[in-house]
Amino acid sequence: MSDEVTLFIDGVPVTVSASSTVCAALLEARAIALRRSVTGEPRGPLCGMGVCFECRVTIDGQPHRRSCQILCREGMDVRTDV
Amino acid sequence: MYETAHACDVLVIGGGPAGLAAASHAARCGRRVIIVDDNPRWGGQIWRRGSGEDESPQATSLFDEVRRAGVKFIGGAHVFNQLQDGSLLAEAADGVHRFSYEKLILATGARERFLPFPGWTLPNVMGAGGLQALVKSGLSIRRRRVVVAGSGPLLLAVAAHLRKRGAEVLLIAEQAPRARVLRFGLRLIEWPEKLLHLMRLQRYLFNVPYLTGCWPVMAHGRRKLERVTLKRGARLWEVACDYLACGFHLVPNAELAQLLGCETVDGAVWVDELQRTSRPEIYCAGEATGVGGVELALIEGQIAGCAAAGREDEARRLFAARQRARRFASALNAAFDLREELRELATEETIVCRCEDVRLGQLREFDSWRAAKLQTRCGMGPCQGRVCGAALEFLFGWRVTSIRPPLFPVQLRNLAYDPSSEAERVERG
């Protein structure tokens, strides 16, 4: 489980354990808010289990991916919306 | 991108304790079994595996059984619709997967109930199980100050886990009154395995105040959580913290069952003694049939697995154990029933629907969720009411009446999935 991967969060390289989810990697990289709500409030993850969609980000060009349900992969391009 | 088709005798949705137990039992009876789960790995909520997590021996042996029984696991795929009777569709990173089955076992588990209060939308205010899940999946919590709040035994499990990982758990605020919690505690003698579990947790909770009859009334902070105001009796006070881990017990994930036309009672999937739903080829096991803890989920899974494989005799042998676990479930749910005062937590300005930013004040004039939905878009965002639905049921008694596909938002090209035009790759379960 000690394998590490490097992904890019808003263009910045971040190295985390390969068993990390993208959401955990985002919080570790101090991105506290991951998106803005429809009225512009900053929002972070709520449920951690794929239900609330508050953790959604753009991954490798695909928008609205729930970062708490996706494991980090080498070279992944993650974009927050804040 | 391609579409993948799978065929099996027994299809299990959900790879938590209930789904794993069901799958291993059905497979041992000679059935071809596939488990589909939204999570990349099996284990469900309680046995979510991640960085450096030690597995409980109970989990390890069930994982081994499932492997040995030759069950196929498809992770990272969420079921969003049915194509026709006997065939479900799931979306994964590589496109749509189609599953045809003879028998279906729904083991979709439960989620936390969130209640709106001023400030609950601030970053770093999370579910109790929510923060635990994030820590299990790589978030470091060492030296962070955490207030754990809400209701249910999950709060103790979460607090113990966070502490084990080096968090500074400042206090646990349990909304249920002291007398009810004490009575429940005394009754645990009837289920020694639960008592033992509690004692194991307490080792990690040494020195952490467990305040009954206490709940958060407001979270403060500019861009993220900085402080929380707690209430206990007439006393109100503020606590500075990095995280508020707050969930008010659990609610069943019944949406998939409802979409398939299975009946529900009080928000839980109705089942007969063999765990069969109102649709005879569909079974349901675990917390989707009602919140009851891991032992009940396991036994229900075993019964559903045997029954779906046609081994009713074996299923019947487990009825007594299920009865005992169900008694625990009713004691649990009675003890952690939500108190009336929590209905007053949200103010007119408090956001109730986080997807569409609908505030409580905008909802007052409506008498049903359907009416409110049409006028305010409440519950129409990507979570499709999974968060605000449980809150509105508690606040106003509104119930979700109709579930429409897709169950989760899916990419347009997957929504328009047409099996006749696919370049199909058939895999046998």
Ligand SMILES: Cc1cc2nc3c(=O)[nH]c(=O)nc-3n(C[C@H](O)[C@H](O)[C@H](O)COP(=O)(O)OP(=O)(O)OC[C@H]3O[C@@H](n4cnc5c(N)ncnc54)[C@H](O)[C@@H]3O)c2cc1C
């Ligand atoms: C966030 C959370 C944390 C918890 N932590 C603990 C704990 O630490 N200790 C404890 O004793 N109990 C805990 N519980 C209680 C726990 O849920 C039960 O004890 C037990 O895990 C229930 O098992 P289950 O198999 O019924 O459901 P679950 O374990 O919830 O498994 C259900 C599975 O179904 C999957 N699923 C649901 N819908 C779909 C779909 N449409 N498509 C694909 N997959 C789907 C989910 O991803 C999930 O993996 C927790 C509950 C929650 C909600």
Ligand code: FES
């Ligand atoms: S945090 Fe709720 S879906 Fe990811």
